[in-house]
Amino acid sequence: MDTSSARKAWNDRYSASDYAWTIKVNQFVERHLADLEPGEAIDLGTGEGRNAVWLAQKGWKVTAVDFSSVGLEKGRQLAQDHNVTVDFVEADATTWQPDGTVDLVLLSYLQLDPVGRATVLSNAKTWLRPGGTLFVIAHDQTNVADGHGGPPSTEVCYSVEETVAALDGMGISVAEVVDRVVATDAGDQVALDTLVIATQP
Ligand SMILES: C[S@@+](CC[C@H](N)C(=O)[O-])C[C@H]1O[C@@H](n2cnc3c(N)ncnc32)[C@H](O)[C@@H]1O
Numbered sequence: 001m002d003t004s005s006a007r008k009a010w011n012d013r014y015s016a017s018d019y020a021w022t023i024k025v026n027q028f029v030e031r032h033l034a035d036l037e038p039g040e041a042i043d044l045g046t047g048e049g050r051n052a053v054w055l056a057q058k059g060w061k062v063t064a065v066d067f068s069s070v071g072l073e074k075g076r077q078l079a080q081d082h083n084v085t086v087d088f089v090e091a092d093a094t095t096w097q098p099d100g101t102v103d104l105v106l107l108s109y110l111q112l113d114p115v116g117r118a119t120v121l122s123n124a125k126t127w128l129r130p131g132g133t134l135f136v137i138a139h140d141q142t143n144v145a146d147g148h149g150g151p152p153s154t155e156v157c158y159s160v161e162e163t164v165a166a167l168d169g170m171g172i173s174v175a176e177v178v179d180r181v182v183a184t185d186a187g188d189q190v191a192l193d194t195l196v197i198a199t200q201p
Pocket residue numbers: 003006010021026044045046047048049050051065066067068071091092093094107108109110111112
């Protein structure tokens with residue numbers, strides 16, 4: 001799917017419901033980043049802004065990027081509802097560049113094709129200050145056959161091995177496939193996510 005079709009699909013998806021996902025911060029983001037000293041952060045592919053708003057509540061200065069104007073508008077509303085400021089930017093995650101370096105780059109379910117994944121991971125490395133954190137949580141390739149929900153194609157899914165390889169030169173503190181329990185009408189289901197946390201030397 002080309003970028004403009006993908007953008008339209010996401011805008012349609014976000015227009016169709018109140019909030020397409022939960023407005024609660026991702027459980028792995030909360031678990032691993034709650035105690036990180038706040039600084040400047042980029043949330044790439046922010047969607048409706050749940051993680052960006054949580055980071056802002058924690059004291060982070062957040063730039064939240066997405067190509068969906070509808071998602072961003074909902075993010076702005078979420079930030080306003082929580083009395084926090086987030087700089088929401090409408091842009092393609094694969095070509096956008098920040099003005100300067102930051103302390104945290106978050107990629108939360110930014111499911112891109114292999115070229116897109118390689119591009120954002122390689123860009124994100126250059127955006128981090130020494131000691132900065134790159135946090136990747138995404139639908140894992142094994143989720144397509146063995147897990148709940150997520151994209152139906154492995155093409156846009158991550159693997160731990162590929163993600164770690166793309167972050168060559170960074171210190172890797174977490175690199176694993178994690179279970180995420182999803183409550184459904186048919187009971188709890190398990191989704192399989194790639195989780196990689198890396199530090200800029
Ligand atoms: C599954 S949602 C995740 C949203 C959010 N990070 C979260 O965890 O709730 C994926 C988001 O990536 C965005 N996205 C996908 N491809 C993009 C691209 N090339 N540039 C910018 N945003 C993109 C979509 O618009 C969508 O908001």
